Amino acid sequence: MNEKFKDHIVKALNKNVRMDGRKKDDFRKITIETGVTCNAEGSARVICGETEVIAGIKMAVGTPYPDKSDEGILMTGVELYPMSNPDFEGGPPREDAIEIARVIDRGVRESGMIDTKKLCITPGEAVWMVNLDIAPINMDGNLIDIGTIAALAALKDAKMPELKNGKPDYKNLSKNPLPVSKNPIEVTVLKIGENLLVDPTQSEEKLLDARLTVSVLENSDICAMQKGGNSPLTDKDILEMVDLAIKKSKELRKLL
């Protein structure tokens, strides 16, 4: 990005003006739609401004890890397709896609949202594997937060398939939802200059000095964090960012 354009937008931010007319702590309008694909056990489409993300849940039966023989498995994948943004290229996932996948995975996993013990079929032999796939259809920033909302909505929408001779029967879905309970909402707070803001567009994301993703539970507990960007954060910055994230997570939780 051209340095002069960057200075210009930072100057506007210092005067509390974002170029789409929002306040620094405003999210764009979010709409959530569930059950959007017929082949996945659960799916959701989330639209936030120009960003649009689809998440899907696919269940499979597999063998558990030896050290957790009675627990189901969660796998999260994010693919950044070139159709969603000219900055993305085809091929195997790169650093940015892997980071988004791991941050969303961490939020869902560490919150204990999925009761993995209930996904066990036969201890040591067969467990349910939950494949959570997230794909942006159009990308205009803030993929972590919006991807998480899509992931949560899809997990809540999912129904377990029936088991037939130890194999899943995808044509007959049972009425049992996945054993999910909590809502780990992730909020990414950006630091640009001395400004803290949420829900960045892509042009704002390109300017960031530092960012902190905070995963917040219903009772304002923090279950996961991720820092990005080249600049360091002070104690004061982190406390302010966490407070802002907790405040915004309460608003986002009402949508689910």
Add this chain to the structure above:
Amino acid sequence: MGKLLLKNKEVAVPGEVIAEGMDYLPGFGTYREKEKIIANRIGLLFVDGKVVKTIPLEGRYLPKVNDVIICRVFDVLMSGWRLDINSAYSAVLMLQEASFKYIQKGADLTKFFSLDEYVVAKIIRVSSQNLVDLTMKGPGLRKLDGGQIIKVGTYKVPRIIGKKGSMISLIKDATGCRVIVGQNGYVWIQGDPEKELLAIQTIKKIEEESHKSGLTDEIKKYLDKKVKK
């Protein structure tokens, strides 16, 4: 005597017969097949005397000679620059067209225009292969420093400029921003942040309501209301 099968300002779809007879001439987005004039693009029909043409509703920019456009430098060549013109084709700015000043052989070209910088330029040539040549020699053609660039639909540009620039001068007067609209759909805005935001919102509003008639008056009211606040 030829006759028009569609009314003026109606939507024409590809393959639709617009006129019959040799009295009408095919313009942009139309072609002649024997006695008939047929549309090959979707758009609003526009009858200008004898010429019938369609005005596209949406689409990428097609380079046209003498258009003043805003372009982004994305490559520095041996003796010139390659620029993104928001089109399917890129354009070349040759060294001799870049400046009135003499540029010495082997000079560092990034000192004039560097990567990711924006310039206002004029198209001087479009070859049949769509190779586009630009010039920077002329009034108002310059490098853009500061400010910001937004993108608008290429075919909404005439509405944003208005008749003899009426709409754009309305925005300039109300917001005090400096605005340059490139024919290719890039718009450069520079001013006070809050006023700049108003200018962007106004341009977006024009883009959304570009099909309405009497838009200039409506925008004037809109701007008056916003500025008074």
